[in-house]
Amino acid sequence: MIPSSSNGLGLKKGAWNAHEDKLLKDYIEQYGEGKWHLIPRETGLNRCRKSCRLRWLNYLRPNIKRGDFAEDEVDLMLRLHKILGNRWSLIAGRIPGRTANDVKNYWNTHIQPRSKQQKTEPDADEPLQDAPVTVINPQQYTMSKTQNLSTSNKAQIVSNGDGNLISSSNEGGNNNFNVSYLSSNVLLDEKTKKYLDELFDDREMEIEGDIEWSFGESSAQAEALDVVDQEEDKNRFFDFSLDEIMWNPMDSQQP
DNA sequence: AAAACCTCCAACCGCCAAGCG
DNA sequence: TCGCTTGGCGGTTGGAGGTTT
Numbered sequence: 001m002i003p004s005s006s007n008g009l010g011l012k013k014g015a016w017n018a019h020e021d022k023l024l025k026d027y028i029e030q031y032g033e034g035k036w037h038l039i040p041r042e043t044g045l046n047r048c049r050k051s052c053r054l055r056w057l058n059y060l061r062p063n064i065k066r067g068d069f070a071e072d073e074v075d076l077m078l079r080l081h082k083i084l085g086n087r088w089s090l091i092a093g094r095i096p097g098r099t100a101n102d103v104k105n106y107w108n109t110h111i112q113p114r115s116k117q118q119k120t121e122p123d124a125d126e127p128l129q130d131a132p133v134t135v136i137n138p139q140q141y142t143m144s145k146t147q148n149l150s151t152s153n154k155a156q157i158v159s160n161g162d163g164n165l166i167s168s169s170n171e172g173g174n175n176n177f178n179v180s181y182l183s184s185n186v187l188l189d190e191k192t193k194k195y196l197d198e199l200f201d202d203r204e205m206e207i208e209g210d211i212e213w214s215f216g217e218s219s220a221q222a223e224a225l226d227v228v229d230q231e232e233d234k235n236r237f238f239d240f241s242l243d244e245i246m247w248n249p250m251d252s253q254q255p
Numbered sequence: 256a257a258a259a260c261c262t263c264c265a266a267c268c269g270c271c272a273a274g275c276g
Numbered sequence: 277t278c279g280c281t282t283g284g285c286g287g288t289t290g291g292a293g294g295t296t297t
Binding site for chain 1: 268
């Protein structure tokens with residue numbers, strides 16, 4: 001906790017008190033989120049816009065869940081982290097009631113120490129989960145950051161049934177998952193389509209067989225996720241980088 | 256009882272991208 | 277095109293409170 005003090009501009013720092021919380025909450029409930037730069041001026045709060053935004057998002061916002069993460073929340077977090085990396089806001093957007101800060105803190109205090117320990121003390125009986133996967137001349141399909149997909153909308157990233165990846169934008173809302181470009185003719189195998197459906201849609205679906213996730217060992221590879229369908233000996237995989245979510249189907253070329 | 260140590264998490268910092276004039 | 281402002285994000289910090297010695 002940072003001690004209560006003020007910076008060179010006379011803005012207060014450190015823990016918020018109940019009065020400040022009330023001023024902020026009342027203002028946002030009346031005028032809505034977004035106009036952060038106006039809040040200090042309009043409410044008289046002696047806080048910077050960033051501090052106001054953070055306090056609202058991480059603490060004052062309605063429906064924030066507190067306390068320990070449930071088993072299913074942790075499971076979802078692990079799966080999403082494998083795809084998205086340290087994109088806490090995207091991960092939090094898929095876990096109702098949890099903030100990016102919550103997810104990040106939980107990861108840093110509970111999961112990361114465990115995984116570091118596992119790396120230093122590998123269990124001989126357990127297969128290594130982070131065995132590198134060779135990336136062979138990937139064809140890239142880029143999903144970038146300008147199209148919003150929110151948790152409140154059903155259509156997210158889904159296959160359209162023909163093996164093509166499609167997306168739709170949301171109608172506003174928070175915790176957006178942002179994707180701007182999806183190739184309309186990326187061919188997916190059935191198992192992967194189902195996995196994406198389950199992951200990015202609210203429907204529950206059964207996936208038969210295994211989808212194997214792994215990370216490379218170099219820093220560049222560590223930022224990416226490869227999904228390899230080894231069961232059918234296909235070299236199909238996806239590669240989601242940190243800077244842009246990359247789509248790399250190895251054999252997606254239509255004849 | 257108290258000092259030392261550890262864990263958790265709220266809050267800050269710095270950076271980046273978008274929007275606008 | 278450029279510079280400024282703003283919103284948003286991930287990484288990091290450090291104090292509170294709990295636990296151990």
